[in-house]
Amino acid sequence: MSFAQFSLNNAWLIPMLPFIGFLLIVTFFKRMEKTASTTAIIFSAMSLALALGVVAAIAQRPELIEEPFVRSFRWFSMPGLEISMGMMVDTVAAVMLFVVTLVATMVMIYSTGYMHGDPGYTRFFAYLCLFASSMLGLVIATNLLQMFVFWELVGLCSYLLIGYYYFKDSAREAAKKAFMTTRIGDFGLLLGIVVLQLNLGTLEFTELAEKLPAFAAAKPALLTLIGTLIFIGPIGKSGQFPLHVWLPDAMEGPSPVSALIHAATMVVAGVYLVARLFTLFHVSPEAQHLVAYIGGFTAFFAASIALTQREMKRILAYSTVSQLGYMMMALGVGSLTASMFHLMTHAFFKALMFLAAGSALHALHGTADIFEMGGLRKKMPWTAAFMVIGMLAIAGIPPFAGFWSKDEILLMTKLHGFTDLYILASLTAFMTAFYMSRMVFVAFFGPENPKNHPHESPASMLFPMSVLAVLAVVGGLVGTPWTEHGFGYWVRFGEYHHPEADWTVMGGSVVLAVAGIALAWAIYGAKVIDAEKLKQRTGFLHTLSFRKFFIDEIYQWFNEKIVTGAGKMLYWVDLHIVDGLIDGMAYITGKFGEQLRLTQTGQLQHYALVLVGAIVLLVLLMGIVGADSAMALMGGGR
């Protein structure tokens, strides 16, 4: 048996290995820093090797494009409810396996340098292993409940890692916010899962694929409802509007975490879930349109916020939200290929940018504002080069990876008749090129800030970045319109259509990207246009963008005043009305008892009186209802 075949048959090892790594670290290597990080890297690299094996195995077996490779066992069951766990590998899963294991391994190598000397070093690597394991478990899920289980576990890891610096109030709050916001999405998802299970009797992806078309024909409205409920989950997880608020705050976590979890892997879980349920969204046009428009709007909206932000990681975070919107939109307009392609290239260049940002922040000891940086390229040439590569990729300059995938999305949006979204997405592409080059020009070019003493990062940090940089340059070549049997042949839904190159779309997006970069250069590089004046000129719009449309403030108000206020009010009701009623009854009983006590006088004549009275009553009763019934009433009997 070849290694490829072995990898496919034992794909469950891919999530299992990092989990073993996690167990080893928490049980044995808690105080052995070097051993802990080496363990994490080795186990993660073994997963990467297996993931590559899976990719190779699939390349030999094109039938897996249509027929996923499934192995599962019974997890628990009762009459009417059977849930299994297992592994399901097809091309979509293989792409994710490769991306997750690759980025995880690179980030772990990077972290040996970045986290060096941190008191929680081993804890950090343990969390990373747990995260990698959960994320990979999510990827190979055979059914929706298994996916939900790992979905929540990656959420837990995200919570723990955002709050990694738990002694900081801001980190603590950000972690809580991330958990809560995604929890709102999970409520919708869980409800959707329950309704789906009750109506179709299964949550297995393969069985759903068979049953859904008939169900869609019979009950289209119900299916739209299910699709919408389920989509609330991805809205939360993948930071779509209006639940995007947690992702920028999640930057409180260490930079490697931002690269791994909040750029390349966990946040795309929502995209992956929709892709996994493409059979559902495909037959429910209303739900699918919702996906398209939420995605398109999020892409535009987040980019409009990123235009004015000042913190490096926050700019990157809003850009992530925006790019996730692209991926969602691609699914919504019906192109699984474009979405997964962009997911992959985005993982390369966004992880690269976050690691480069981490490298810069590491060197500057916590200066986050790009306007306090300046000229970093002189002291940090490698980091600057990596950042520029990332910027060119995300801006969509050919032949960098982002160009091909973004082009595919724009093309599909236009081809499938979503002209409005096509225009919106093109505008977003322009803004993306602008704010990304703004960040690069301000932080890495121009005069150096004399207050800073930057230095280039060690090789342990530069090596993983260079791997990602290579992929950010050439990674898109697997899916150009001129590639025979390229990405789109392998990762697709339904029949294979080889896309023809559309020169207007391609040319248009390049022009917009170049224009965005040029504008940013004019303002922040050459300073032909005065930034301050521009800020005053745009006044209200600038404030709106800079203050993120005040959405955080609205949520905070709602949470503090409405929700907590209602809790306080109900507590009052509980203390004074519900409990008061019961206490009142006790009080009445007590009073009654006091009155009753007065009868216990201890004087014989009183008792005699009562006795005589009772006999009289009894005789009267016998006279009225008859002796037998009276006896029965008094509790006697024969």
Place this chain on the structure above:
Amino acid sequence: MGFPLLTIALLAPIIGALILMFVPEDEHRTIKGISAFFTGISLILSLVAYFGYDFALGGYQFVEDLVWIKEIGVTYAMGVDGISLPMLLLTNLIGFSAVFASWNVNKRPKTFFVLLLLLIAGVMGTFISRDLFIFFLFYEVVVIPLYIMVVIWGSTKRVTKEYAGMKLTIYLLIGSAFLLVGVIALYLNAFPVGERTFLIEKLAQAQMSDSFQIFAFLLLLIGFGSLLSMFPFHSWSPDGYAGAPTAVSMIHAGVLKKIGGYGLIRIGLLVLPVGAKFWAPVIAVLAVCNVAYAAMIALAQKDLKYVVGYSSVSHMGYVLIGFAALNVIGINGAIANMFAHGVMSALFFAMIGFVYEKTHTRWIPDMGGLAHQMPRAAIGLMMAGMASLGLPGLVSFIPEFTIFIGAFKVYPVLATICISAIIITALYTLRALANVLFGPRRPEFDQYQDAKGPELVPLVVLGSVLVLAGFFPSLLMDMVNSGVEPMLKPLMDTLNSAPAIGGGF
């Protein structure tokens, strides 16, 4: 009759209590060691019962029958099935942990541990007896140690410990008054003189009129409902737990209140199916009040024990709506969730008790950053909290999911409200945990040591159950289903044809 496994498990703590009477009061270590030993025996025996139980066969196993009072039909009848076995296991897991959670009780320890052992035996007896009379007897046995323990070893916060103890006891007694009437009515109505019996499985075969069933079930519902902290009879729960010492909070929230849910299923549903069906919609509505209302109130709490107290009320709503669904999936979920909540709340109270013992505060605004000084206790609190908010991979997710499936079938709107409460649950749990554990280091807590030695036993025992049953839910669900499925099958026709109040809604 073979080896009387259940009787020995039941007698172990009682024998332990008897031995303790002869130990001098100042031999603290011996007292605690003896208590741990005898609760340990019960725990091992209930594990033996779990592994020895034949799930494929189902029904009552480890049966013991001994006619006690022939004239009125009382039998010392013991046995466990898929419904009582998880409760037996839960009782002893928590009982054993509670002994270690009380390791630092140094005020009159002899009396404390005697009462604790009697409490554990009493609770265990209710779950393993198949005779209603014996069930009731053990239920009453529980009240006495409970009251004394709260009043002597409790703590006074919002309410005095005397008030808390009294409230706890009065609710138990009022509940048991309704139960007593219900039980006697059931006994008299089921069979004519001479054939009368308290055996539950016999009572279940009796032909009782619909109107009687509806009446008797209402009595049981009030009795068991107030024990299960069903709205509006729930207010004892937060006050009571807050006043009680750690071990009592653990046992009460963990298992004792589960007698309510257990009784509703074992006696209410099995013996009075028509009555259960009639009142089910009312239970479902009250259940939603429990879930949503108590969760909202938990948001406003500042005392850590009150947060968990209201949270426990909220979680019992899940049990109730699972019960009210009256289908196999819902009832499976209800029983499994009683187990899940028991483990989780016992761990929660154990950890809170530990932290309180050191810092002498449970007032959330006064706490913070405890993860610095007490990382192990922090792990325990995090695990309990994450289980409370239904995180998959921990014990309570699958039971809750099962309940949602079962309940949504029958009450889609009410079930949706219940599911939405997972948001509020996460909110109050995370808020409390974040404010207690995380944030800047507080130097005033630097003098306190983390949990170690015997103090770690509750964390290890309950924590491993939490994870094990979370990753392998069939360990729990198969056991429960082996009891629920055969019990419900013969009842299904009755349940489907009987009317519900207001025609159901």
